[in-house]
Amino acid sequence: MSQTGQTGRTSETADWTDPKPARVTFDEWLELFDHVPDELIEHYHYYDNGESWSKYLFPPQTFAIYGARHLRRLKFDNSLAALRMWGLVQNETERLFRARQIGRRVIATMGDLGAVPVIVDSFPGCVAFYPDCIWWTPFVMESRVLFDAAAELGIGDATCFSRAALGAFAKHSYFPDPDLVIASTGASCDDYSGVEQLVQSFAPDVLWVEEPLRQECRIASDECRMGVPRETQAAITFLTREYERVVERMERLAGHAITEEELREGVRRANRVRKLVARLRELTFRDAALAALEMMVVEFGSLHYYSDIGEWTAVLEHLLATAERRAARAERVVDGAALRIIWVTPPADPLLLTYVEDKGARVVGTEYVINQALEVMDESRPPLEAIADSFMAASLIGTSRARAESVIGQARERQAEGVIISGILGGSHCAMEARLISDYVKQEMGLPVLEFDVAPPSNEVGLQLQTRIDAFLEVLRSRR
Amino acid sequence: MALIPRATFEQIRQQRLEEIAAERKQGRKVVGYFCIYAPVEVVQAAGATPVRLMRGGQAAEERGERYLRADACSFCNACMGNFELEPFYKQVDAVVAVNTCDMMRRLPESIERHFGTPVYQLYLPRTSESLPHRVAEFRRQLDELANRLARLTGAALSAERLDLEIAAFNRLRDVLRQVSDTRRVSSPVLSGSTMLDLEATAWLLGPVKAVSLIDEVLRIIAARPRSNAHRPRLMLGGSMLAEDDRWLLKMVEEKADTVTDILCTGTRWFSDDVPAEGAPLDRLARFYYGRPCMHRRPNTEMYKYAQRMAREFRVEGLVYKTLLYCDPYAFEVRRLQEALGIPTLCLDTDYSIENREQVRTRVEAFVETL
Numbered sequence: 001m002s003q004t005g006q007t008g009r010t011s012e013t014a015d016w017t018d019p020k021p022a023r024v025t026f027d028e029w030l031e032l033f034d035h036v037p038d039e040l041i042e043h044y045h046y047y048d049n050g051e052s053w054s055k056y057l058f059p060p061q062t063f064a065i066y067g068a069r070h071l072r073r074l075k076f077d078n079s080l081a082a083l084r085m086w087g088l089v090q091n092e093t094e095r096l097f098r099a100r101q102i103g104r105r106v107i108a109t110m111g112d113l114g115a116v117p118v119i120v121d122s123f124p125g126c127v128a129f130y131p132d133c134i135w136w137t138p139f140v141m142e143s144r145v146l147f148d149a150a151a152e153l154g155i156g157d158a159t160c161f162s163r164a165a166l167g168a169f170a171k172h173s174y175f176p177d178p179d180l181v182i183a184s185t186g187a188s189c190d191d192y193s194g195v196e197q198l199v200q201s202f203a204p205d206v207l208w209v210e211e212p213l214r215q216e217c218r219i220a221s222d223e224c225r226m227g228v229p230r231e232t233q234a235a236i237t238f239l240t241r242e243y244e245r246v247v248e249r250m251e252r253l254a255g256h257a258i259t260e261e262e263l264r265e266g267v268r269r270a271n272r273v274r275k276l277v278a279r280l281r282e283l284t285f286r287d288a289a290l291a292a293l294e295m296m297v298v299e300f301g302s303l304h305y306y307s308d309i310g311e312w313t314a315v316l317e318h319l320l321a322t323a324e325r326r327a328a329r330a331e332r333v334v335d336g337a338a339l340r341i342i343w344v345t346p347p348a349d350p351l352l353l354t355y356v357e358d359k360g361a362r363v364v365g366t367e368y369v370i371n372q373a374l375e376v377m378d379e380s381r382p383p384l385e386a387i388a389d390s391f392m393a394a395s396l397i398g399t400s401r402a403r404a405e406s407v408i409g410q411a412r413e414r415q416a417e418g419v420i421i422s423g424i425l426g427g428s429h430c431a432m433e434a435r436l437i438s439d440y441v442k443q444e445m446g447l448p449v450l451e452f453d454v455a456p457p458s459n460e461v462g463l464q465l466q467t468r469i470d471a472f473l474e475v476l477r478s479r480r
Numbered sequence: 481m482a483l484i485p486r487a488t489f490e491q492i493r494q495q496r497l498e499e500i501a502a503e504r505k506q507g508r509k510v511v512g513y514f515c516i517y518a519p520v521e522v523v524q525a526a527g528a529t530p531v532r533l534m535r536g537g538q539a540a541e542e543r544g545e546r547y548l549r550a551d552a553c554s555f556c557n558a559c560m561g562n563f564e565l566e567p568f569y570k571q572v573d574a575v576v577a578v579n580t581c582d583m584m585r586r587l588p589e590s591i592e593r594h595f596g597t598p599v600y601q602l603y604l605p606r607t608s609e610s611l612p613h614r615v616a617e618f619r620r621q622l623d624e625l626a627n628r629l630a631r632l633t634g635a636a637l638s639a640e641r642l643d644l645e646i647a648a649f650n651r652l653r654d655v656l657r658q659v660s661d662t663r664r665v666s667s668p669v670l671s672g673s674t675m676l677d678l679e680a681t682a683w684l685l686g687p688v689k690a691v692s693l694i695d696e697v698l699r700i701i702a703a704r705p706r707s708n709a710h711r712p713r714l715m716l717g718g719s720m721l722a723e724d725d726r727w728l729l730k731m732v733e734e735k736a737d738t739v740t741d742i743l744c745t746g747t748r749w750f751s752d753d754v755p756a757e758g759a760p761l762d763r764l765a766r767f768y769y770g771r772p773c774m775h776r777r778p779n780t781e782m783y784k785y786a787q788r789m790a791r792e793f794r795v796e797g798l799v800y801k802t803l804l805y806c807d808p809y810a811f812e813v814r815r816l817q818e819a820l821g822i823p824t825l826c827l828d829t830d831y832s833i834e835n836r837e838q839v840r841t842r843v844e845a846f847v848e849t850l
């Protein structure tokens with residue numbers, strides 16, 4: 001098989017051919033892994049490092065042994081590229097501790113979901129990561145440990161799963177204690193802003209960054225029809241100033257005066273990721289070239305590249321080569337005739353995505369509250385301004401109407417048949433947004449909408465939720 | 481005997497409602513607002529009548545759940561319900577909403593969608609460090625708000641008029657401080673529940689009439705003898721206390737004195753004056769940007785404020801009431817308790833009335849431990 005990639009870290013040296021595209025179980029991957037040549041296992045390393053400790057191509061069982069029990073219940077894309085992706089993603093905790101060991105600065109970027117890591121990763125020897133993403137950990141581990149730790153610090157159950165990040169800071173074992181916390185807040189969710197505030201007890205050095213509100217018109221008027229470009233430009237200017245503070249603080253930490261060219265290169269690297277993700281979205285949503293689960297992991301990778309932008313880019317190139325090949329051969333990993341749904345979240349429980357696909361639906365569009373991480377930046381602009389400009393696409397800094405428009409646009413483009421909105425009980429924006437988004441979609445598209453809250457970590461999809469999903473898909477089928 | 485009978489406040493409210501309705505018939509606009517960051521001076525200077533929207537209530541909360549999910553905070557749900565139920569809310573021509581907590585930031589969209597009432601959203605940076613570009617952005621927001629209000633009322637907003645309104649509201653803040661400070665003494669005459677009534681009435685009446693009312697209250701307090709009995713001195717904190725939360729204060733005051741608070745519907749509205757130096761909108765920008773609140777990041781100033789109030793009013797315990805799903809306040813309970821180092825009673829409830837006797841048991845048990 002050809003594992004092409006622009007970084008040159010993949011090659012055609014090993015004897016491996018992807019089987020016919022399919023979603024396979026945990027155990028089936030173990031059987032497949034027996035056929036993966038040792039040469040390939042030796043081939044992939046993180047941090048562009050040839051040391052044996054930086055290998056990461058392992059079957060899902062390896063990570064299940066270390067606690068990722070949820071993997072046993074999922075179905076995975078059976079391509080080598082997908083296996084490689086899972087290996088790199090699941091290896092992140094180890095990788096961050098390695099980063100510290102090899103002398104890199106580890107920066108916790110919190111709350112903005114996609115922008116600040118572009119700046120941090122422009123600094124030599126610095127690694128950005130999102131403690132926010134720890135919210136998956138209780139699901140993947142099927143464990144309440146992090147939620148319980150957060151509860152001991154004052155954040156109980158009726159709030160966003162992102163509270164797991166507070167538990168992780170308290171436990172000191174999910175990532176190294178960061179050299180700096182860059183906490184973005186402002187027009188963001190309360191839950192995470194509250195987490196950031198309490199994290200300050202564990203982090204001696206916190207830089208607060210303001211995310212401005214994207215002021216939009218909410219009701220029809222002449223003023224609205226004219227748009228508000230002046231407001232948007234003001235917000236970009238404001239945010240650029242905030243990012244200048246990030247640069248100043250990073251320069252002090254790294255002992256390195258960054259050049260504009262280094263920042264431009266950082267933007268180009270991030271854009272490479274964003275463009276790859278855009279193409280993968282297209283191939284997945286249009287041609288079912290990847291499954292929803294892998295695509296979700298790909299989208300969230302745009303936040304911080306799983307702490308290794310070089311290797312993550314190579315993984316994406318590998319995935320794209322796989323997806324392109326499948327599309328060219330009209331091969332699909334899920335049935336192309338499956339029910340077409342758009343998924344709107346903050347949380348898409350991996351088990352739910354698996355369940356929905358098992359039941360004959362496929363995801364043809366997403367709004368995972370990370371639009372800002374998917375927006376390609378304008379490389380002709382000064383770098384900080386380009387980052388700030390792309391951040392104006394952020395899902396959470398504007399209105400529910402804007403999020404709904406993104407959903408409606410995707411639904412139109414891909415002839416979606418239904419929309420699933422999965423929220424979190426007590427999540428501050430979920431409580432206010434879900435019904436509005438649902439109303440807008442129903443009103444303008446006439447599409448059925450299923451709205452539910454994702455249950456706490458569990459080893460199965462609850463029976464009530466199964467019934468609701470089954471009934472929803474039945475409704476969609478009946479409308480064909 | 482109550483310092484001022486409840487019926488008196490009700491009568492004042494009713495009169496004010498009739499006045500406002502009559503003024504509206506003459507073309508005057510009514511602008512509702514929610515929190516301490518709303519620049520009432522600008523509203524008044526634009527020729528509109530500012531009315532603080534601070535009603536809760538079980539019926540309103542239940543009605544609001546038609547529009548918002550049940551896990552939206554109780555105040556947001558009640559607010560939606562009150563646009564249908566509460567006479568003052570029905571008088572509102574426009575709303576000034578400030579970008580504070582996430583739910584209050586998102587509430588305007590639902591108000592506009594379901595009731596067609598325009599909402600002017602004022603963006604206040606959540607970050608509390610008053611860096612020049614942040615204050616400048618807030619100043620720009622105030623300017624934009626002034627323009628919008630002027631368009632609403634059709635009246636130009638002059639610097640001179642704004643200066644006058646700043647002075648008038650500073651005077652109101654001053655008398656509210658004076659009346660609140662009467663609770664510094666042992667066995668104060670003024671109860672927390674009457675203080676809540678006074679504040680709510682003051683925000684309804686506007687500065688001139690409110691100052692007159694409070695001056696009268698100050699005279700009554702001065703003439704009223706104090707009890708010699710010592711009762712525990714409590715401070716109130718937590719999410720906003722709506723007028724409909726009076727029952728809790730009355731319940732607490734059966735056993736203790738509520739001598740101060742750290743509420744946005746209490747002392748934090750009047751703890752400081754708009755500064756005297758500078759152009760009016762600059763002064764307002766500096767003033768409002770610097771107001772402490774739990775939702776600001778970092779919220780260090782809020783903690784300093786709580787510690788100062790607890791110290792100056794010789795507080796022995798804190799009653800901290802949060803609304804269900806009010807994250808900015810609920811998350812801070814434990815930290816605040818540690819920071820103040822005083823016994824704390826935490827109550828996390830919505831506006832339902834079914835749990836009141838349970839709350840009574842907890843309040844009584846708490847006071848017994850002091």
